[in-house]
């Protein structure tokens with residue numbers, strides 16, 4: 001199932017024409033059709049497809065049967081004959097019927113934006129969890145599109161489609177897919193339980209968590225690598241990272257925190273994929289601090305920032321302490337940096353390749369993570385409260401004054417709110 005739709009072997013490499021339909025209110029990669037198509041080119045190349053040409057149609061309404069107009073289908077056919085295309089990739093989501101009609105009329109492999117993204121994820125998934133999540137997303141995408149025959153299904157193969165006695169092939173296919181989906185969900189539940197336990201253990205250990213989030217290709221993995229010397233995959237491609245990677249990070253004070261790199265976001269990230277990757281993305285919800293990494297040089301910068309903010313909101317991870325990291329500033333020569341109006345939020349303008357900038361980033365992370373320093377006067381016989389102080393903060397100093405223990409504690413505000421309120425009555429009055 002998880003195999004890609006594409007042959008990356010040069011002789012067999014898919015050669016594609018990209019097709020975009022511009023209608024009011026249609027979902028695509030960007031509100032600007034030009035930029036959306038540019039992003040589709042990057043997606044196609046990331047999937048290992050050679051892009052031959054692209055075509056755009058402006059139309060009031062989507063054609064139910066062909067998606068694009070009938071005339072445009074003819075034009076696509078002529079173009080494909082001339083250029084020797086094997087595939088047409090649409091910038092918007094197609095229905096199962098539209099895919100089949102186009103496949104038959106054009107004798108081309110028909111892919112839409114969602115499927116392309118799913119395919120890239122399938123090529124990239126390495127961990128067991130990632131692989132299961134991608135397959136789940138692929139099957140959820142496929143299920144409502146299954147009707148009649150079509151090349152799509154045979155291509156996805158993997159045991160699906162064996163004919164049961166007395167049943168139509170379609171019904172058998174559907175049943176197999178549903179069974180497989182439910183098996184995968186069970187396995188995933190187990191993985192999620194394991195991950196939650198692991199996370200809880202980490203939280204109990206008191207080590208603070210910092211998460212790198214951002215649009216795909218913003219430079220998150222590069223930052224993880226530069227900051228922690230981690231051997232991670234960095235590539236000028238979309239979705240280079242799928243599985244979260246965590247590394248210890250030492251702050252200037254010598255304190256260690258955990259830095260986690262996550263999957264990049266993209267406009268209209270297929271819904272099935274967000275659902276399937278929820279468990280992975282929930283790492284972000286647990287973070288004490290979020291570094292929102294931005295490709296300052298991207299033409300789609302503002303849109304990318306809102307896409308990330310929206311997904312964070314969907315995950316329930318908005319409102320977390322965040323540093324807006326405007327990365328790749330070295331590529332913005334001549335730019336007036338007008339964009340730096342992240343009103344009120346902590347912002348850092350930097351390049352992942354500049355040592356001083358990395359140092360500034362570390363300092364900012366440290367400042368943001370370190371809470372207030374407070375002093376508590378705790379009765380010496382209240383071992384429970386003393387232990388609590390050690391659990392909720394860093395005890396910098398402990399002094400005995402008769403039967404009172406004076407504790408100077410550096411508190412993380414969030415931890416203090418959740419666990420430390422019992423100490424508040426003993427706080428030194430200033």
Ligand SMILES: Nc1nc2c(ncn2[C@@H]2O[C@H](COP(=O)(O)OP(=O)(O)OP(=O)(O)O)[C@@H](O)[C@H]2O)c(=O)[nH]1
Pocket residue numbers: 214215216217218219220221222223233234235236237238239240241242262263264265327328329330331350351352353
């Ligand atoms: N010029 C420049 N390039 C950078 C900088 N940071 C990252 N890059 C490049 O940007 C590309 C993408 O970097 P990655 O670190 O893989 O990006 P990512 O955010 O992890 O991307 P995904 O894993 O796909 O979500 C690579 O070619 C990096 O070398 C920077 O500050 N300046």
Ligand SMILES: [Mg+2]
Pocket residue numbers: 220221222233234239240241261
């Ligand atoms: Mg990455």
